[in-house]
Amino acid sequence: MEQQVTNNSKKLKQLPQNLSSLKTVSYDVNARDKLHAIWFLGPSLLVLAVFVFYPMLRTLYLSLFLTNNLGKPTVFVGLQNYWSLLTSSSYLASLQATFVYVIAVSILTLIFGLLLAQAASFKVKGSNFFRTVFSGTMGVSVSVAAIFWLFMFNPSIGLLDQIASVLHLPVINWLTQPGWAMTAIVISTVWMNLGFTFLIFFGALQTVPVNLYEAAQIEGVSKSYQFFHITLPMISPTVFFVSIITLIESFKSFGLIDLMTAGGPNNATNLLVYRIYQDAFLNGNYGLASTESVILAIIIAIFTFLQFKILEKRVTYQ
Amino acid sequence: MIEAHSKRQKILEYTVLLILTIFILIPFILGFWTSFLPTADISKGALWSSHLSLDNYVAAITQTPIIRYLFNSLVVSILTMLAQLLFCSMSAYAFVFLKFKGRDGLFYLVLATMMLPFEAEVIPNFATVRSLNLLNHYAVMVVPFLTSAFGIFMLRQAFLQIPTEVKEAADVEGLSHWQFYARVVLPYSRISLLTLAAYSFLASWNQYLWPMLTTFSDNFRPVQDGLRQLQSQETFNNWGMIQASAAIVVIPTLLVLFIGQHYFKSGLNEGAVK
Numbered sequence: 001m002e003q004q005v006t007n008n009s010k011k012l013k014q015l016p017q018n019l020s021s022l023k024t025v026s027y028d029v030n031a032r033d034k035l036h037a038i039w040f041l042g043p044s045l046l047v048l049a050v051f052v053f054y055p056m057l058r059t060l061y062l063s064l065f066l067t068n069n070l071g072k073p074t075v076f077v078g079l080q081n082y083w084s085l086l087t088s089s090s091y092l093a094s095l096q097a098t099f100v101y102v103i104a105v106s107i108l109t110l111i112f113g114l115l116l117a118q119a120a121s122f123k124v125k126g127s128n129f130f131r132t133v134f135s136g137t138m139g140v141s142v143s144v145a146a147i148f149w150l151f152m153f154n155p156s157i158g159l160l161d162q163i164a165s166v167l168h169l170p171v172i173n174w175l176t177q178p179g180w181a182m183t184a185i186v187i188s189t190v191w192m193n194l195g196f197t198f199l200i201f202f203g204a205l206q207t208v209p210v211n212l213y214e215a216a217q218i219e220g221v222s223k224s225y226q227f228f229h230i231t232l233p234m235i236s237p238t239v240f241f242v243s244i245i246t247l248i249e250s251f252k253s254f255g256l257i258d259l260m261t262a263g264g265p266n267n268a269t270n271l272l273v274y275r276i277y278q279d280a281f282l283n284g285n286y287g288l289a290s291t292e293s294v295i296l297a298i299i300i301a302i303f304t305f306l307q308f309k310i311l312e313k314r315v316t317y318q
Numbered sequence: 319m320i321e322a323h324s325k326r327q328k329i330l331e332y333t334v335l336l337i338l339t340i341f342i343l344i345p346f347i348l349g350f351w352t353s354f355l356p357t358a359d360i361s362k363g364a365l366w367s368s369h370l371s372l373d374n375y376v377a378a379i380t381q382t383p384i385i386r387y388l389f390n391s392l393v394v395s396i397l398t399m400l401a402q403l404l405f406c407s408m409s410a411y412a413f414v415f416l417k418f419k420g421r422d423g424l425f426y427l428v429l430a431t432m433m434l435p436f437e438a439e440v441i442p443n444f445a446t447v448r449s450l451n452l453l454n455h456y457a458v459m460v461v462p463f464l465t466s467a468f469g470i471f472m473l474r475q476a477f478l479q480i481p482t483e484v485k486e487a488a489d490v491e492g493l494s495h496w497q498f499y500a501r502v503v504l505p506y507s508r509i510s511l512l513t514l515a516a517y518s519f520l521a522s523w524n525q526y527l528w529p530m531l532t533t534f535s536d537n538f539r540p541v542q543d544g545l546r547q548l549q550s551q552e553t554f555n556n557w558g559m560i561q562a563s564a565a566i567v568v569i570p571t572l573l574v575l576f577i578g579q580h581y582f583k584s585g586l587n588e589g590a591v592k
Binding site for chain 1 (some may be wrong): 324339348408417431526543
């Protein structure tokens, strides 16, 4: 009986297909496309739904609750979590440290990235060697970078303090003094960023028409004038693009902090993502950590939105 | 006069290049160099020793699971890369070549997910993988990253470059969507696919927070978190061995970077211009 039903439904399914093949080819294209859309899009949409959309809503939801140590919501507190965070001096200090870190990293990455790209464009022998070296940190992952720089910053055996003691300068406890710890993290992050930034800027420099420089040369314009009035305006879309990417990535920094300072000393490098990790997975305060996540997401969403706006502009101008 | 000027300029240029090279290379060089020194000498602050050897490498390979960590990372990164190539290209295909209701709305929804940082969603995601019984397994590092909004966006931009005549010709030939996708669209966009491959591989290789939360044993722990493990264990002050481990981890990626640089650079630029 069941067999028959399925057989019949099979026949029914076959019928319109047979008909359509007798008719024109374009018949039923929309239905065909709709069916294909399910297969082509299904896997991606499923993954995004489970691991992006659902957690977003869930995080929003949890941010309004107190939770038990298993992460289950217990007491609805409304915006209480937000209020207590935004009035907590320790959270505001984290927020401030994050902004200092993000701004310092972004500015230094841009300046040094441009400098590297400009230097790699010098017409000298061996410039290929320099290009390879400058892109090198792109192959360095976060834990390797942390090991390299932990050694550099080590107060007794690190190179920086060895040089300092040779020059009779005061030895700095890089990772255990608040201001210096932040400096150390910024230097390490910028160093890690430079490989990628260099490659992007170097690529952009190659797109500036050579005749602009030739004209400037004839006019006898100085190199720095050429840089600020020809190069920079010509590659400004790339500069914007890189600065937004760097900003967003810096807001999400976690690895170097975990490996080098663990948020210390005195929470001086306790940046937003590290705080979320601490509050959720070390202190078991999932409600509060969710609230922190929402705040982080809002900040990053604003910058990502800006990035789209800029990309849109570039596409229409080109 | 002009010659003297250009000579001075050359010297200036080389000086700038040299200073920048030192800043970039010093952490590498110092790391590699100390990996050949006995730890006893390193901890005295000596940068020279009469006992240069590969002992640290032997110790790292025999006393730590560093090779296992590398293998784990390789498995996870390759699986993630292959999955993203497949699923991102399929989704991008749907957004470019299939006509269905709500297509553009759906695309903007996918695009909007690029605004949501994974870091802000780890709490529910951890609960999800725990209830799916994926904890402490390769799957936990692959499944959430089977697709990526960035990859879909990038490939959609690439597929849009395919001339409409190509699609029309394929329709006349009677190619199905799967045939057109596999035989025309993918080969046509191979540079963008290569870029996504490199990008997704590196992104997976550099994952740190998520594997740290979800893997608890050396059998599955990837190399980034493996190095963290080495540092926090009794080897903490064994600088020679730690530097050797770092070198073992970084040398393969540097080689891949230098060999693949030509392709990667052209791919990146193509992606950045669009």
